[in-house]
Amino acid sequence: MTLKNNDYSSRIKSAPPAGLMMINFELAINNLREALTAFAANDAAVFNGRLSDAREFLNLLMTSLDMSYDISTELMRLYIFINGLIIGAGVSKSSAPTETALDLLSKIAADFEAAAESDGCVNAAASDANARHVYAGLTYKDGKLSEYIEEDAERGFLA
Numbered sequence: 001m002t003l004k005n006n007d008y009s010s011r012i013k014s015a016p017p018a019g020l021m022m023i024n025f026e027l028a029i030n031n032l033r034e035a036l037t038a039f040a041a042n043d044a045a046v047f048n049g050r051l052s053d054a055r056e057f058l059n060l061l062m063t064s065l066d067m068s069y070d071i072s073t074e075l076m077r078l079y080i081f082i083n084g085l086i087i088g089a090g091v092s093k094s095s096a097p098t099e100t101a102l103d104l105l106s107k108i109a110a111d112f113e114a115a116a117e118s119d120g121c122v123n124a125a126a127s128d129a130n131a132r133h134v135y136a137g138l139t140y141k142d143g144k145l146s147e148y149i150e151e152d153a154e155r156g157f158l159a
Helices: 005-014 017-040 044-063 070-092 096-118
Strands: 134-141 144-151
Touching (some): 017 044
């Protein structure tokens, strides 16, 4: 994937649920755009790979629906239709279904973003400013897996 993972990891870390949904939309849309670019360049492997990636992000959107709301049923129908378009694009080796899927998903994303912004629940950067920062990772050396954790030195109140 040509998307910059570091940009997304910092956004994901501080994103509220609505922000995570917007990131999923963005990643699905970006993969569809990259699939169209690959199609124009006659690169079937990248075209199919990006379609597959887009379907993964679409699947995340589908599984995150709260089906207790009526609108979720309608969104699920749209997502299933879009998924079918993406599958059809891969099978038929055609860009037209990909363009339709991209158009539909972009419109849904724009509407979702407008609704989330009107509720004020997309950006949580302000609440993250006072959060404790912890950096963790795994290292492998001499046949052993070790965990590495680094915390902020300045925790708590300053006198």
